[in-house]
């Protein structure tokens with residue numbers, strides 16, 4: 001994993017005497033305030049998934065996230081389900097919802113109408129995205145639609161005083177002309193009115209930290225919140241990562257090797273991998289995290305706990 005890898009071709013005692021020493025991560029100072037969290041869910045497709053989502057929300061709610069966000073399906077396919085889920089979060093919980101909204105497959109008028117409906121329903125936070133086209137197709141702006149996320153953000157600003165989050169890509173968006181172009185695009189989104197960026201997930205922590213350096217050098221001062229994906233199904237995560245341009249380091253493949261038929265071991269390994277990542281980020285001064293929960297609460301709950309967050313109102317029922 002590290003360039004300081006201990007040599008393996010020398011006897012143990014000699015390696016111990018001459019090899020590198022790895023210091024542990026600093027323990028979190030008890031005085032330090034816990035980090036700010038947000039959780040992402042996807043809108044359920046079936047009754048069973050609906051129950052799974054609400055069990056997940058109930059389990060994570062006592063961790064007092066700053067907001068919880070609900071995704072918008074590729075090609076804008078989940079508009080009604082996203083709206084219904086966000087509306088229920090408003091009516092049935094004390095959580096602050098954020099609705100994802102995309103430019104795909106709709107005119108500006110249609111997208112604006114959805115945004116107005118959110119405002120009327122009490123939703124004050126939008127995660128504004130260009131969106132992905134339906135699988136197997138290439139993105140093309142809808143005639144009369146918003147072409148890119150920066151255009152959508154500028155449009156939302158004219159509708160109401162939404163809090164707006166945008167997407168950022170530590171490894172560069174897969175179809176960007178260049179890394180510089182992509183960073184310029186992030187600046188455009190923030191200049192258009194987004195107040196924070198949430199990153200695509202990443203597994204190499206250094207990639208994110210170097211990205212922060214590049215953002216700062218480009219004059220970006222808005223929070224760039226790391227998107228954390230706790231992985232318990234490695235094969236699925238590897239497939240999905242290939243589609244969205246997040247690289248999967250070779251060490252992850254080695255760590256999960258041979259666990260395809262062993263979900264319990266995979267979960268424990270996934271917990272350790274994500275825990276190490278967030279602790280390293282925390283040790284580097286990161287104090288905000290966005291979790292891609294995939295509507296499963298356990299890893300996110302445990303990792304949040306590890307980061308120093310405690311449930312308000314006591315331990316919820318597992």
Ligand SMILES: Cc1cc2nc3c(=O)[nH]c(=O)nc-3n(C[C@H](O)[C@H](O)[C@H](O)COP(=O)(O)OP(=O)(O)OC[C@H]3O[C@@H](n4cnc5c(N)ncnc54)[C@H](O)[C@@H]3O)c2cc1C
Nearest residue numbers: 071072074100129130131132148149167173175176198200
């Ligand atoms: C936190 C987060 C949440 C997400 N949630 C969803 C979701 O709910 N639903 C969904 O469908 N997808 C979602 N996505 C995925 C996202 O929609 C895709 O990654 C999409 O391909 C890009 O969206 P964007 O908002 O970053 O687009 P943009 O910022 O518009 O950028 C898209 C690409 O176009 C380039 N670009 C931008 N402006 C221009 C221009 N003027 N000329 C030429 N090129 C330009 C950029 O460099 C980039 O390569 C999410 C991603 C993240 C990180």
